[in-house]
Amino acid sequence: MPDQAGDFGELAMELHNRTDVLDTVEGVLQFAVEILRYDHASVLLMQRQRARTFAATDELITTADQLQVELGEGPSLQAITEHDDVLVEDTVTDTRWPKWAPTAAANGIRSALAIRLFTGHATRGVLNLVSAEPFVFNDGDREAAHLLALHASIAICSAQVEANLNVAVDSRKEVGEAVGRLRERYGLSAVQAFGVLRRYSQNGNIRLRDVARHVVDTGILPD
Structure with a gap:
């Protein structure tokens, strides 16, 4: 596993230069494959039910995603409906999805990790990481996956809150800065800090960007 602190720092700076939400998410997926060495990666979103x-990084994982939709089962759909991350250690022996798992295994997918994406006030999608080998994902991989999901969530949430993509970029930067402030002040991880911002947004019925701006301007969370 590479020096994740340095790599994720470079990723954050590089993503700030991207002005399109799709381009940003593709940058996250590219990082997952090229730097973290996962075989395939995708983002699956719920849109209009x-x-x-x-x-997606390639056609194989796009097909695997589509197969879940067609069959109505799979780790990504479970992560969305149950609002929890889902780990597949080996599709050959996993019995949770009797239709999806054998087909995935036949197509070369042996292990997978579906991490929730928080876009707005709910779980609206997942970051999918896939490997051709079984039992690939350890605790370090899950931590890295959550950081990747954080970047993707910020990009997608910003774009959905603001119709103008230029404003979306500013929003993503503000949320990133607010995450940094909370990490420094309260000793939180990046995932925990983003979760705090999201809960304040949801509980106070305040836009995520406005909560982030308050933290950036004042150094504290809203009352």
Whole structure:
């Protein structure tokens, strides 16, 4: 596993230069494959009550995503409906999805990790990481996956809150800065800090960007 602190720092700076939400998410997926060495990666979003692949590194994982939608079962759909991350250690022996798992295994997918994406006030999608080998994902991989999901969540949430993509970029930066402030002040991880911002947004019925701006301007959370 590479030096994640340095790599994720470079990723954050590089993503700030991207002005399109799709381009940003594709940058996250590219990082997952090229730097963290996962075989395939995708983002599956719920749009108009239907899950669809928003971005993917290749056709294989796009097909695997679509197969879940067609069959109505799979780790990504379970992560969305149950609002929890889902780990697949080996599709050959996993019995939770009797239709999806054998087909995935036949297509070369042996292990997978579906991490929730928080876009707004709910779980609206997942970051999918896939490997051709079984039992690949350890605790370090899950931590890295959560950091990747954080970047993707900020990008998608910003774009959905603001119609103008230029404003969306500013929003993503503000949320990133607020995450940094909370980490420094309260000793939180990046995932925990983003969760705090999201809960304040949800409980106070305040836009995520406005909560982040308050933290950036004042150094504290809203009352």
